[in-house]
Amino acid sequence: xxxxxxxxxxxxxxxxxxxxxxxxxxxxxxxxxxxxxxxxxxxxxxxxxxxxxxxxxxxxxxxxxxxxxxxxxxxxxxxxxxxxxxxxxxxxxxxxxxxxxxxxxxxxxxxxxxxxxxxxxxxxxxxxxxxxxxxxxxxxxxxxxxxxxxxxxxxxxxxxxxxxxxxxxxxxxxxxxxxxxxxxxxxxxxxxxxxxxxxxxxxxxxxxxxxxxxxxxxxxxxxxxxxxxxxxxxxxxxxxxxxxxxxxxxxxxxxxxxxxxxxxxxxxxxxxxxxxxxxxxxxxxxxxxxxxxxxxxxxxxxxxxxxxxxxxxxxxxxxxxxxxxxxxxxxxxxxxxxxxxxxxxxxxxxxxxxxxxxxxxxxxxxxxxxxxxxxxxxxxxxxxxxxxxxx
Numbered sequence: 001x002x003x004x005x006x007x008x009x010x011x012x013x014x015x016x017x018x019x020x021x022x023x024x025x026x027x028x029x030x031x032x033x034x035x036x037x038x039x040x041x042x043x044x045x046x047x048x049x050x051x052x053x054x055x056x057x058x059x060x061x062x063x064x065x066x067x068x069x070x071x072x073x074x075x076x077x078x079x080x081x082x083x084x085x086x087x088x089x090x091x092x093x094x095x096x097x098x099x100x101x102x103x104x105x106x107x108x109x110x111x112x113x114x115x116x117x118x119x120x121x122x123x124x125x126x127x128x129x130x131x132x133x134x135x136x137x138x139x140x141x142x143x144x145x146x147x148x149x150x151x152x153x154x155x156x157x158x159x160x161x162x163x164x165x166x167x168x169x170x171x172x173x174x175x176x177x178x179x180x181x182x183x184x185x186x187x188x189x190x191x192x193x194x195x196x197x198x199x200x201x202x203x204x205x206x207x208x209x210x211x212x213x214x215x216x217x218x219x220x221x222x223x224x225x226x227x228x229x230x231x232x233x234x235x236x237x238x239x240x241x242x243x244x245x246x247x248x249x250x251x252x253x254x255x256x257x258x259x260x261x262x263x264x265x266x267x268x269x270x271x272x273x274x275x276x277x278x279x280x281x282x283x284x285x286x287x288x289x290x291x292x293x294x295x296x297x298x299x300x301x302x303x304x305x306x307x308x309x310x311x312x313x314x315x316x317x318x319x320x321x322x323x324x325x326x327x328x329x330x331x332x333x334x335x336x337x338x339x340x341x342x343x344x345x346x347x348x349x350x351x352x353x354x355x356x357x358x359x360x361x362x363x364x365x366x367x368x369x370x371x372x373x374x375x376x377x378x379x380x381x382x383x384x385x386x387x388x389x390x391x
Contacts, residue, residue: 003043003044003045004045004272006043007043007045007271007272007275007276008268008271010032010036010275011029011267011268011271011272011275014028014029014032015028015271024373024374025270026270026274026369026373027369027370027373027374029270029271029274029275029277029278030274030275030277030278030366030369030370031278031370032275032278033274033275033276033277033278033279033280034278034279034281034284035278036278036279037278037279037280037281037284038281042279042281043276043279045272045276046276046280047273047276047277047280047338047341047342047345048342048345049342049343049345049346052273052338052339052341052342053220053224053230053342054217054220054221055269056269056272056273056338057220057230057231057269057338057339057342058216058217058219058220058230058234059216059262059265059266059268059269060266060269060270061147061216061220061231061234061235061238062212062215062216062234062237062238062262063238063262063263063265063266064143064147064235064238065147065234065235065236065237065238065239065242066212066238066239066241066242066258066259066262067242068140068143068144068235068238068239068242069242069243070239070243072136072137072140073140073144075137076137076140076141076144077144078315078318078320079141079145079312079315079320079322080141080144080145080148081148082311082312082314082315083145083148083149083307083308083311083312083330084119084145084148084149084151084152085152086311086314087145087149087307087308087311088118088119088149088152088153088156088307089118090303090306090307090310090311091114091117091118091119091303091304091306091307092111092114092115092118092153092156092303093114094114094299094302094303094306094307095110095113095114095117095118095299095300095302095303096110096111096113096114096115096299097110098295098298098299098302098303099113099114099295099296099299102295102298103292103295103299105292105295106352106353108164108352108353109292109352109353109356109357111160111163111164112157112160112161112164112344112347112357113296113299113357113360113361114299114303115153115156115157115160116153116157116340116343116344116361117296117299117300117303117336117340117361117364118149118153118156118303118307119146119149119150119152119153119339120145120146120149120150120304120333120334120335120336121146121150121335121336121337121338121339121340121365134329134380138326138329141326141330142329142330142333145330147231147235148232148235150231150339151181151184151229151231151232151235152181152229153339154229154230154231154339154343155177155180155181155184155228155229156177157343158180158227159176159177159180161347161348162176164351180227180228180229181228181229181232183223183226183227183228183229184223184228184229184230184231184232184233184236185229185232185233185236187219187222187223187226187228187233187236188219188223188232188233188234188235188236188237188240189236189237189240191215191218191219191222191233191237192215192219192236192237192238192239192240192241192244193240194215195211195212195214195215195237195240195241196240196241196244196245196249198211199211199212199241199245199249199250199254200249200250203251203254205251205253205254205256205257205258206257208250208251208254208257208258209254209257209258209261212241212258212262215237215238215241216234216237216238216262219233219234219236219237220233220234273337273338274369277338277341277362277365277366277369278366280362283358283359283362283363284362284363284366286355286359287359287360287362287363287366290356290359290360290363292356292357292359292360293359293360293363293364295360296360296361296363296364297363297364297367300336300364300368304331304334305331307334308327308330308331308334309327309331312327328379329379329380332372332375332376332379332380333376333379333380334372335368335369335372335373335376336364336365336368336369337365337368337369338365340361340364340365341361341362341365344357344358344361344362345358
């Protein structure tokens with residue numbers, strides 16, 4: 001507990017400094033964590049799949065979902081769904097191909113890294129968008145796509161491991177993918193409506209807050225335990241509470257309390273994740289010595305370009321056509337983050353090349369947060385005025 005308090009104090013000081021020097025907050029956290037490690041200051045808390053999935057990720061997804069209004073989102077949904085399905089599949093194939101044919105990796109290693117790096121990470125994207133002043137419509141599109149493709153990639157990752165282990169045939173792959181996604185959506189909706197039915201029976205804002213907390217974590221944990229998408233389950237639960245709760249099921253004071261609580265929870269989760277990414281000096285050292293790192297970075301950049309520019313082609317002849325300035329923004333804003341680490345940290349211990357995959361993905365994520373984060377932040381800032389016509 002003491003370590004968490006220290007992390008929050010450091011995060012608060014970093015946030016103040018970053019605001020003054022106009023540096024993206026997430027980048028400042030990673031650099032601060034790295035600086036502390038180089039100075040010999042170590043933390044007993046380390047990133048793990050359990051920490052990210054069970055504690056840190058649900059608040060970030062749930063907070064974003066609470067503010068996603070269906071009437072606003074439905075206009076962007078065709079684009080977001082296309083990129084989260086076709087785009088993720090194209091990205092995984094492109095990334096895997098680069099690693100097999102150019103880097104000389106085995107198809108198993110290439111498949112794992114390809115799927116992990118195929119989707120943008122909502123933790124990184126949402127942290128970056130909070131500091132931007134994009135038109136609301138574009139903000140919603142980037143936000144929705146990052147959350148949806150994250151859920152898709154997590155499902156594909158689990159199934160990819162099953163294919164490598166030989167327990168799932170290629171013919172079963174699509175059926176299991178759709179089942180996992182559909183089950184995640186159903187679990188989220190069911191828990192959201194149950195939470196609403198409880199919240200509507202009270203006018204105590206603290207009880208309402210407790211109900212949203214249970215909904216956020218239970219939707220994620222139950223879905224993951226049933227091999228469904230925890231991200232999509234929490235997303236749907238949050239949207240149900242956010243959209244229907246605004247119609248009177250949750251009191252006005254309850255809305256104010258839950259909004260403030262989940263904003264703080266998001267800040268805490270972001271702070272811990274990015275500080276610990278920077279502070280894990282062991283993975284930094286092992287990653288620098290890993291020749292796979294450079295190819296993983298190259299593959300992730302290529303795969304994102306394929307996902308966006310080719311993934312948007314089917315929409316070009318429809319009313320949902322994505323203008324090139326927005327495609328460029330989707331490409332440059334395609335950051336990776338903690339989800340990729342959570343997935344690879346959960347790889348079976350007996351998997352061949354596990355340590356090399358973890359260190360390669362770790363440094364690729366660090367590159368994405370720091371280097372691409374700086375680039376994306378600058379591009380978003382310069383694009384704000386040019387994109388005002390897309391409101």
